[in-house]
Amino acid sequence: MRIGIAGIAGRMGVLLASEIERAGEKLAGGTTRPGNRPPAECAGPLLVDAAALFAASDVVIDFTHAEEAVPHATLAARHGVPLVLGSSGLSPEQSRVVAESSALVPVVHAANFAPGVNLVLALAEKLAAALPAESYDAEIVEMHHRQKVDAPSGTAIAMGRAVAAGRGMTLEQAGMESGRDGHTGARATGTIGFAALRGGQVVGEHTLLFAAATEHIALTHRSFDRRSYAVGAVRAAQWIIGRKPGLYSMMDVLGMR
Template sequence: MTLRIGIAGISGRMGRLLSEEVAAAGATLAGGTGRNDDAEALFAGSDAVIDFTNAATAEAHAALAARHGRPLILGSSGLSSTQEAAVAEAARSVPVVYAANFSPGVALLFAMAERMAAVLPPEQYDAEIVEMHHRQKVDAPSGTAIGLGRAVARGRGRTLEEVGMESGRDGHTGPRATGPIGFAALRGGQVVGEHTLLFAAGSEHIALTHRSFDRRVYATGAVRAALWAAKQPPGLYDMKHVLGMG
């Protein structure tokens, strides 16, 4: 029996790509929801649900996944700490793959960022993250940029909240502090997504860059995550687990 995959936000740009990738993977499209559709019915009639809607629906969708015992693939960015806690609570009952980015290349970027941060001391190497997206994007820094910052902080044995973020520098800011991670967000045109992590020391600079040219890479990764999650026990996962790196 093929896996029945539901798509929250099926009428959007990502929803259409997800529909195509579900078919390409040999799974069955169980249905989808638009802005005013019944999400309860979607979760009840699916074996797994992919959600690329927005942060405002994450808590309700996580609760529905837990209530119906359905794996949830969550790609919404900009979640608050309360919303992330609700997702983690749902993961006690069902598999949840929550990722800032479903591109395999970005998952590898996160892994490399963590390893490099572990051996490049913050006293000598400042970490700066520059990202650019299309002009319609509403959150900044992007979820992927924040995920990259978290990977750097994790490599240094701390959390991003402990390390601190420097973003939106303007005016007479004084010298750069040692330790915090810098973020710069660029917006314009129809850029799908570009992220660069720079480790800057007095004697050298090291840069890691990922560029997305087609949103389909996110859809392909999310469907791959759904097929993988359907075979997993309850837990909170991300793309490194899907790719066998966790």
């Protein structure tokens, strides 16, 4: 299977190239920003643009930026090539275009491709269903490297959505409390709180806390190496081939729904 990588010269791109080889698949090539070149160990061709990448690939993995999600999803639909999308922080409009493209080709979009994180999300939904919002406040604390540009992280938002789903509603219906500062008043019942920490080169740490008057329950996932994301993304690329058009998640890839 020919797997293409958008952003092959980046940190994730290099790891993806390594995992594609380890999985016994073929690296179709990759794209990168002008002036960037992938390391020598990335043994696929450097393609001139994203259109050439989709034309040369059976499936494309994109871990670039939210701004690239729309053009890449559009190209995926135009070329009939499945897309594995790992960009976080998509706007409602960007998410809409990705969903429209998934009506023509299969798309796996996940905030986090690490298998462990997705297991944590499944547990978060089950815990939220069992712990009444009136008694258990949900708080999500995440920390990432100092270069990360969006907050809360996509994984933190996914945790919040899992909690809300367990309580039979959307995150928007539950309400987000993020970036508290000054005299904010008492915490509203049923809302989901977010705190974002940035510093150093932390790959990713997420803790979901259910806090009641009589007990606290904490669910934590720590990533020590970005390779876990690459492993999951290549697994998703192998899984998506032959699927019907649709918008899938890592939960689908892991057979959890």
